[in-house]
Amino acid sequence: MTDVDGERALARRARAGDVEAFGVLIERHMRRAYVHALGIVGSREDALDLSQEAFARAYRARHTLDPDRPFYAWLYQILRRLCLNFLRDAKVHARLDAERTHWLVSLSRSAKADPAGDAQREDARRRVAAAIERLPSREREVLVLKEFEEMKYREIADLLGIPLGTVMSRLYSARQRLAGTLEHLR
Amino acid sequence: MSPRDEFDLDRVHALMMAALDGECTDADRRELDAQLARNAGLQAEWERLRRVKEVTMTIAVGRPPEEVWDRYRTTVLHRAERGVAWFMIAAGTAVLGAVGLWRWIEAWLAMTLRWELKVASAALLIGVALLIVSVLRERWHLHRRDPYSKEVLR
Numbered sequence: 001m002t003d004v005d006g007e008r009a010l011a012r013r014a015r016a017g018d019v020e021a022f023g024v025l026i027e028r029h030m031r032r033a034y035v036h037a038l039g040i041v042g043s044r045e046d047a048l049d050l051s052q053e054a055f056a057r058a059y060r061a062r063h064t065l066d067p068d069r070p071f072y073a074w075l076y077q078i079l080r081r082l083c084l085n086f087l088r089d090a091k092v093h094a095r096l097d098a099e100r101t102h103w104l105v106s107l108s109r110s111a112k113a114d115p116a117g118d119a120q121r122e123d124a125r126r127r128v129a130a131a132i133e134r135l136p137s138r139e140r141e142v143l144v145l146k147e148f149e150e151m152k153y154r155e156i157a158d159l160l161g162i163p164l165g166t167v168m169s170r171l172y173s174a175r176q177r178l179a180g181t182l183e184h185l186r
Numbered sequence: 187m188s189p190r191d192e193f194d195l196d197r198v199h200a201l202m203m204a205a206l207d208g209e210c211t212d213a214d215r216r217e218l219d220a221q222l223a224r225n226a227g228l229q230a231e232w233e234r235l236r237r238v239k240e241v242t243m244t245i246a247v248g249r250p251p252e253e254v255w256d257r258y259r260t261t262v263l264h265r266a267e268r269g270v271a272w273f274m275i276a277a278g279t280a281v282l283g284a285v286g287l288w289r290w291i292e293a294w295l296a297m298t299l300r301w302e303l304k305v306a307s308a309a310l311l312i313g314v315a316l317l318i319v320s321v322l323r324e325r326w327h328l329h330r331r332d333p334y335s336k337e338v339l340r
Contacts, residue, residue: 019263022263023259023263026258026259026262026263027258027259030255030258030259030262031249031255034249034250035247038247044248044250048250048254052258052261052262052265053265055262055265055266056262056263056265056266056269057269059262059263059266060266060269060270102248103247103248104245104246104247104248105245105246105247105248106244106245106246107243107244107245107246121241121244124241125241125244125245128238128241128242128245129245132242132245143242144247146207147242147243147245148245148246148247152209153204153207153209165200168199168200168203168204169196169199169200171203171207172199172200172202172203175203175206175235175238175239176235178238178241178242179234179235179237179238182234182237182238182241183234
């Protein structure tokens with residue numbers, strides 16, 4: 001049985017109310033649901049909470065699940081709607097701005113003994129990470145899917161239900177903003 | 187993507203993105219290189235974007251500790267369960283409230299409402315009216331004075 005068939009069988013069982021099958025689907029997709037929520041809302045605690053809420057709502061709405069279509073695409077629509085509604089609240093904006101959490105981390109350090117270069121690279125990383133966290137949510141969402149989830153343009157376009165050109169133009173806008181933060185670091 | 191003679195900035199930007207992300211064909215790459223070769227401004231922009239890509243490749247999303255994932259599934263299923271409980275509570279309350287209201291209206295119309303219920307009803311109606319007036323006044327006040335009433339962009 002292929003992965004797709006396995007997922008389809010799980011979705012079919014989950015739709016019929018099989019908690020165990022739904023639990024397996026949660027375990028398969030919880031990590032990326034969290035990262036995708038993080039990409040939209042930009043706060044770790046809220047991303048965790050919203051991704052869990054999305055699964056809970058998905059379970060309650062399981063009768064609308066089409067087992068022949070990818071489970072995650074269906075879940076993502078629920079998750080995205082939840083995140084965007086969450087961001088629409090002006091109080092949430094104020095709180096997110098006040099307690100901006102640092103959810104991006106440095107991946108690598110140079111193996112070479114180059115303290116000055118290391119410091120500059122670390123500075124660049126810190127600036128870009130902070131700028132990513134401040135991006136408009138529409139741009140950040142696409143950037144996170146591309147850079148940190150390593151999804152193809154076509155996959156992103158399908159997941160978000162937007163044209164391929166829009167994916168690229170949002171990426172371009174996001175990267176232009178990030179480039180601005182590196183301007184004086186030459 | 188076919189090469190074009192005219193300068194199409196959106197297309198060049200799209201080509202830049204595709205080249206940065208390894209999603210362009212050889213023909214796209216040749217087209218981009220040709221554009222960059224004849225425009226110093228685009229070349230400078232390309233270098234800036236390349237630098238951004240290099241930096242973002244050294245950044246990752248911080249993941250929660252493993253124990254969070256251990257609890258994740260249970261938390262979701264409990265939430266789903268509680269959702270059903272809240273729905274039933276809300277539905278039960280709505281039905282009981284509607285029946286109570288109906289009985290209250292019947293008794294009110296038949297003038298058979300006991301005096302203590304009349305006092306409680308009057309208090310309830312006055313309270314609700316005061317609350318509505320207060321909320322509306324606050325909204326009106328805020329609407330006139332709040333400089334941030336338009337959408338706040340992050």
